[in-house]
Ligand SMILES: [Zn+2]
């Protein structure tokens with residue numbers, strides 16, 4: 028992963044130096060340094076590949092590294108579990124916020140009311156009341172509606 032990062036930075040630096048005069052001594056130095064960094068990264072990548080191949084062929088030959096790898100993997104799962112829990116927590120908080128907003132938003136005029144308010148401060152509609160379903164056509168109407176918005180039948184339950 029570190030290799031990708033440095034490779035990416037090298038690429039970025041190269042991109043930047045492309046806008047500068049190529050005979051500038053600083054650019055020449057920077058290009059030379061970039062080339063060295065690139066080659067070192069490539070060398071590192073080959074070593075990593077060799078390491079993985081050797082590991083796959085004979086994991087018993089590296090007991091010390093095996094222990095370290097196991098510890099890293101344990102920590103990795105713990106870190107992933109922690110991230111997961113945090114994400115769930117955030118989701119739940121967002122959901123709770125949405126629900127609170129739905130409770131205080133007027134279903135009729137859309138006005139936002141402060142928490143704990145029972146009637147819309149704009150139009151007086153009861154907040155948090157059940158929606159009125161039309162028994163005739165099934166249309167969902169905002170609480171406090173007297174006639175179905177779809178078929179015009181009176182909504183009796185109110
Ligand atoms: Zn209202």
Ligand SMILES: [Zn+2]
Nearest residue numbers: 161164175178
């Ligand atoms: Zn209806």
